[in-house]
Amino acid sequence: MKKITFFLASVAVAFTFSTVAKAEYKFNFVMHSDTNNAFWAAVHKGFKDACAQVDADCQMLTLSGDGDQQEQLQNLESSIAQGVDGIVTTITNPTIFDAAVDEALAAGIPVITANTDDPEGAAGSNRLAYIGQDLEKAGYELASALSKQFPAGDIHVLIGVADMNQSWAYTRANGIARFMDDYKAANTDRNVTYEKIESGMDLSTVGNRVAAYVQTNPNTTAYFDVGFWEAGAAQGIRNLGYAPGQMLLAGFDLVDVVFEEMEKGYVQLTVDQQPYYQGYMAVHQLYLMNKYGLSALDIDTGKAMIGPEDVAQIRSFKGMSVR
Amino acid sequence: MRPEISTFIMFIVIMTGFFIANDKFLSARNIRIVMGITPEYIIVAIGIAILMISGEFDLSVGSVFALVPMTMVQLVHQGIPPWFAIALGLSIGIAVGFVNGFITLRFGIPSFIATLGMLYIARSLTTVATGGFPPPFPHSLPNELFVFQFEVFRASLFWMLGVAAIAGIMLHRSNLGNWIYATGGDTGAASSMGIKTNNVKMFCFILCGFLAGFAGMIQTFRIEAPLPSQGYLLELESIAAAVIGGVSLFGGVGTIFGAAIGAILIRFLESGIIMARIDAEWFRAGLGSLIIISVVFNTWVVRRGENMVHKNNAEEDMKDENNTKEKKDEA
Numbered sequence: 001m002k003k004i005t006f007f008l009a010s011v012a013v014a015f016t017f018s019t020v021a022k023a024e025y026k027f028n029f030v031m032h033s034d035t036n037n038a039f040w041a042a043v044h045k046g047f048k049d050a051c052a053q054v055d056a057d058c059q060m061l062t063l064s065g066d067g068d069q070q071e072q073l074q075n076l077e078s079s080i081a082q083g084v085d086g087i088v089t090t091i092t093n094p095t096i097f098d099a100a101v102d103e104a105l106a107a108g109i110p111v112i113t114a115n116t117d118d119p120e121g122a123a124g125s126n127r128l129a130y131i132g133q134d135l136e137k138a139g140y141e142l143a144s145a146l147s148k149q150f151p152a153g154d155i156h157v158l159i160g161v162a163d164m165n166q167s168w169a170y171t172r173a174n175g176i177a178r179f180m181d182d183y184k185a186a187n188t189d190r191n192v193t194y195e196k197i198e199s200g201m202d203l204s205t206v207g208n209r210v211a212a213y214v215q216t217n218p219n220t221t222a223y224f225d226v227g228f229w230e231a232g233a234a235q236g237i238r239n240l241g242y243a244p245g246q247m248l249l250a251g252f253d254l255v256d257v258v259f260e261e262m263e264k265g266y267v268q269l270t271v272d273q274q275p276y277y278q279g280y281m282a283v284h285q286l287y288l289m290n291k292y293g294l295s296a297l298d299i300d301t302g303k304a305m306i307g308p309e310d311v312a313q314i315r316s317f318k319g320m321s322v323r
Numbered sequence: 324m325r326p327e328i329s330t331f332i333m334f335i336v337i338m339t340g341f342f343i344a345n346d347k348f349l350s351a352r353n354i355r356i357v358m359g360i361t362p363e364y365i366i367v368a369i370g371i372a373i374l375m376i377s378g379e380f381d382l383s384v385g386s387v388f389a390l391v392p393m394t395m396v397q398l399v400h401q402g403i404p405p406w407f408a409i410a411l412g413l414s415i416g417i418a419v420g421f422v423n424g425f426i427t428l429r430f431g432i433p434s435f436i437a438t439l440g441m442l443y444i445a446r447s448l449t450t451v452a453t454g455g456f457p458p459p460f461p462h463s464l465p466n467e468l469f470v471f472q473f474e475v476f477r478a479s480l481f482w483m484l485g486v487a488a489i490a491g492i493m494l495h496r497s498n499l500g501n502w503i504y505a506t507g508g509d510t511g512a513a514s515s516m517g518i519k520t521n522n523v524k525m526f527c528f529i530l531c532g533f534l535a536g537f538a539g540m541i542q543t544f545r546i547e548a549p550l551p552s553q554g555y556l557l558e559l560e561s562i563a564a565a566v567i568g569g570v571s572l573f574g575g576v577g578t579i580f581g582a583a584i585g586a587i588l589i590r591f592l593e594s595g596i597i598m599a600r601i602d603a604e605w606f607r608a609g610l611g612s613l614i615i616i617s618v619v620f621n622t623w624v625v626r627r628g629e630n631m632v633h634k635n636n637a638e639e640d641m642k643d644e645n646n647t648k649e650k651k652d653e654a
Contacts, residue, residue, distance in 0.1 A: 026600070035607075059600045064607060065555035070546060074360060078597045081353035082345065095460075096548045164450075165457045165551050198450070 023057035027286050028079040029279065030089040032116065032166070034066045038255045039228060039275060042322055043115065046279030047088075054287040056085075066201055067166055069093050076100045080107055086286030088279075090116040091125055092166050101127055110289050112296050114278040116168040128289075129296035131281050133273035135168055138252070138303040139175020139226070142271050145305045146222060146250045147183055149268055154191040155183075158213055160199030160206060160225040160233070172226040172252065203229055203257065207236030214240065214247065225251035231258045234266035242266075254306060259315060262308040270306050272314075276322045277301040326569025327581030329624040333617050334588045341595030348598045355475040357594045359545065362483035363538045365586040367557060368564040369490050370534030372582035375565055376494070377527040378507035378574030379434040381423060384535035384561055386445030388554030391416045391536030392543035393452045399461040409464070413536055419445060420532020424525040434528075442558065449551045457549060466544035479541045486534065491579045503527060508575030564589050567617045569625075588617065 029047050033040050044060055051058035061075040069092055077100050079087050087104055091097050091113050104111045105126060114131045118124035143157075157180055161173040173196055184192035197213060199206045206229035214220050214237060223233050230251035237247055244265025251258065252271045261267040281299055288294040306314065341348045367384050374381050395412035399405055419441060426437040460466075471478040494500040505513040506520045514520050535554075543549050568585030570577030592614075 057600065059597075061597060065552065068552050068555050069548075069550050070542065070553055073546060074356070074593075075597060077356040078353070078594055081347060081350060081356055081594075082598055082600075083347055093457075093548060093550075096546045096550075164453065 023055055025054070025085040025287060025290050026057045026059075026082070027051065027086045027088065027283055028082070028084045029058070029060045029114075029282070030072060030076045030079055030087060031060065031062060032067055032069070032072050032090045032092045032168075033063065035062045037066060038257075039253050042275040043279040045320075045322060046276035046281075047283055048279075050280045050283035050287075054283065056283065056287060058283065059084075067092070067163055069096060069165075073097060073100060076104075080104045080109060083107075084109060085290050087111045088114050088131075088282040088286070089127075090114065090168070091118045091127070092116055092168060094119050094124055094167060098125060101125055110286060110296065112282055112285060114282045115273075115275070116166075119167045119171050129285065129298050131285070131299045132278050132301050133271070133303060134300055135171040136175040136178070138271050138273065139172040139177075139224075140179045141175075141303050142250055142252070142269065142305070143176045143179035143183075143224060146224070146248055146269050147179070149248055150221060154219070155187075155193070155221045156217065156219050157194040158210065158217070158220050158223045159194060159196045160210065160223060160229065161196050162199055162201045162206075162225070162227045162229060164198045169226045173224075176224045176226075199225060199229065199233075201227065201229065203232030203235065206230075206232035207234075207239075209236075211236035211240055214242075220247060222248035222250070225249075227251060228253040228255045228258050228270070230267055230270075231255075231261045234261040234264070238264075238266060254314060259311045262311050265308070268307065272302060272304045272306050274301045274304075325578075326621045326625050327578050327584055329621050330568050330581060330584050330588065330617065333620055334584060334591070337588070337595065338591060341591070341599055344595070344599040348595055351475050353594060353598065355472075357590050358475060358480060359470075359472075359477050360542075361587055361590045362477070362479040363542045363545075364557070364560070364564065364590060365483050365583045366486050366538035366541070367535050367561045368568075368582040368586040369487060369579055370531035371558075371561040372565040372568070372570045372577050372579065373490060373494060373503065374527040374531040375562070375570050375572070376507045376574060376577045377503045377524050378510060379427065379524055379527065380438060380562065381420075381528065381531045381535075382435065382438040382558045383419060383423060383441035383445050384531065385554035385557035386442050386449065387416050387419050387532055387535040388539035388542070388557055389449045389551055390419070390445045390452070390539075392540045392553070393449045393549045393551065395464070395540060396458055396461060396543070396549040397452050399464060400458055405461075405464045409540070412540065413533060416532045416534075416536025416539075417529050418532075419536075420529035421525070423532065424528030427528070428521045428524060446551075453549075453551050457551060460543070460547040460549060462547075464544065466547065469541050470545040477545070479545065482541065486537075487579055487583060494579055499523075499526070504575055506574075507571075560589060561586070563614050567614065567621070569621055589614070 047058060047060060063071045073096055076089055080103055087109055089111060101111050111127050112129045113127045117130040159173050159176050162169045164170060177194060180194045199209050210223055210233035223230060228251050230249045234249055249267045250269040254272050258267055258270050278301055285296055289296060347353060371381060371384060391412045394415050395408045398408035398411055423438050423441055427434040469478055469482060494503060502518045502523045505518055506523045510520050539554060542553060564585035565582045566572060567588055568581030570582055
C-alpha cells in the first residue's frame with residue numbers, strides 16, 4: 001500500500017514539475033482531428049515553431065475520435081477553464097461552439113479560428129478572425145481548374161464529402177457543386193451531372209467506396225475529394241484496371257500519398273491551403289494581441305493549384321514537416 | 324477493502340495531483356464543465372455495470388447514445404409532438420436492448436459479438452436517420468428540463484442521481500438485485516435455484532439500452548445539436564469506468580457507486596490531463612496508463628484484502644484446532 005501511495009504521489013509531483021509554466025503566455029489550439037491525420041502535422045509544426053519563437057507555453061488539443069464535436073467542445077471549455085491567454089480553434093459545426101466562444105471572449109480570452117471557420121464566417125460566430133482557406137471558394141476553384149481537363153462529351157462528376165457532418169467537408173463540397181451548376185449552365189449542349197456521396201476519412205474506405213461507385217457508374221468522368229483521400233480513390237480505381245488519367249482525380253492538401261499518386265498519373269490536381277501558416281500565424285497574432293493590444297485579422301492562407309509538375313519542388317521541403 | 328472504496332481513494336489522490344499541477348483544476352468553472360458532461364456518462368456506466376454484473380456486455384451503447392436522440396429530433400421535424408417523440412426515441416433504446424438480449428440468449432452467442440454487430444448497425448442507422456446532413460435542433464423539445472444550469476450543476480445531475488438511486492435500490496435492496504448477482508456469479512447455480520436467468524439477463528440488456536439512449540438524449544439536449552458522431556468509443560469508456568469502479572469482467576461483482584466513481588474518475592482524468600498542459604501526443608497514453616494503474620491498484624487492494632481474510636481465517640482455524648486439541652487433552 002505504501003509503495004503504491006508513494007508511486008502515485010511521485011506521478012502527481014512529476015505532473016507538477018513538468019507543468020510549471022515559466023512562459024509569458026499560454027495558448028491552446030483546439031482542433032477537430034486525432035493525431036493520426038497526416039494533414040495536421042504541418043499545422044502543429046507551425047504552431048510549435050511560433051510558440052518557440054515567442055516563448056509561449058502551448059498545448060495542441062487533439063481528439064480521441066476524428067471529428068468528435070462533443071469532445072472538441074469539451075476541450076474548448078477546458079481551455080477556457082485553464083485561463084489561457086489565447087485560443088485557436090476550428091469551428092466544425094455552425095452552432096455548438098457559439099456559446100463557448102462567447103464565454104471565452106467574455107472571460108477576456110481572444111479566440112481566433114484557423115483551418116475551418118463557421119460556415120457563415122463572422123456572421124455565424126463572434127471569433128475575432130479566421131486564418132485559413134476560404135473553403136467554399138477553394139472548392140469552386142478546384143473544380144474550375146480541373147474542368148479544363150474534362151474530355152469532350154457528357155460529364156458525370158462524383159463528389160466525395162468525407163464526413164457529411166463536418167462543416168469544412170460540406171462547405172468545400174458546396175463550392176465544387178456550385179461550379180458544376182455553373183458549368184452545366186454554360187454547356188447546355190452536353191449532359192452535365194454530379195452526385196455527392198459520404199466518402200469516408202481514410203484511404204481504404206474512400207478507395208472501396210469510389211471503386212464500388214464507378215463500377216455501377218462507369219461513365220464517371222472525375223472524382224473530387226474534399227480532403228486528401230482522392231489518393232485512396234486512385235488506389236481503388238487502379239485495382240479496377242483504370243489507366244492513369246482515364247478518370248480525373250482532384251482533392252485538397254499536400255501529403256506524401258497524394259504526390260505518389262500524382263507521379264503515377266492518377267491524381268491531376270490538389271489545392272494547397274498552406275497549413276503551416278494556420279498554426280504559425282495564429283500564435284503570432286495571439287501574441288501580438290496580448291502584448292501590444294493589436295487586433296486580429298483574417299488571413300486567406302491560399303488556394304494554390306498544385307499539379308504533377310510542382311511535385312518535385314514541393315517534395316524538396318517535405319522533410320521539414322512544413323509542406 | 325471494497326474495490327469501489329480503493330477507487331475513491333485513488334480518485335482523491337489523482338484529484339490532488341492535478342490540483343497541484345494547476346489550481347484552476349478545481350475552479351468552479353472547470354467543475355461546472357466536467358459536471359455538465361459527467362452525469363451523461365455515469366448513466367451509461369450504470370447500465371453497463373448492471374449488465375456486466377449479470378454476466379453480459381453491451382458494446383452498442385455508444386451507437387445507441389447517438390441513435391436515440393437523432394431519432395427524437397427527426398421525429399419532431401416530421402411533426403410528431405415532442406413528448407411523443409421522446410417516448411418513441413427511448414423505445415428505440417429499449418428495442419435495441421431487447422434485440423441484443425434476444426440474439427445473445429436465443430442463439431447462445433457471446434454478447435460481445437451480438438452487441439459488436441449492433442454497434443455498427445445502430446451507428447449506420449444514425450447516419451441514415453440524418454438524411455445526409457445533421458438536422459438542426461428543434462427548440463420545441465423540452466431540453467431545459469433535463470439540462471437546466473443551476474450554479475455549477477445542471478439538471479442532468481439530478482436525473483442521474485434519480486437513476487442511480489433507483490438502480491441502487493433495485494440492485495442492492497431487492498430480489499431482482501439478488502437474482503442479477505446470482506445470475507452473473509454462476510448462471511448454472513442460479514438456474515438450479517429457480518431463477519429465470521434468461522429473463523434476468525434480458526431485463527439487464529433492455530435497461531442498458533434504455534439508459535444509453537436516455538443519456539444520449541441528455542447530451543443532445545445539452546449541446547442543442549444532434550451529432551451522428553456522438554458517443555464514439557463510449558462503449559469502451561463505460562466498460563473501463565465500470566471496471567475501474569470494481570465491477571468484475573466475469574460477472575457477479577460490482578456496485579452502482581463503483582461504476583459512478585469510475586465514470587467520474589475518467590472524466591476528471593481527461594480534464595486533468597488537459598489542465599496539466601500535457602502534450603497532445605501524450606494525451607491518450609496518459610489516459611490509458613491511468614486506467615491501467617487504477618485497475619491494477621484495485622486488483623492489488625482486493626487481493627490483499629482476500630489474503631488478509633484467508634490469513635485471518637487460517638489463524639482462526641489454527642486457534643480452533645488448538646482449542647479443540649487443548650479440550651481433548653483436558654478431557
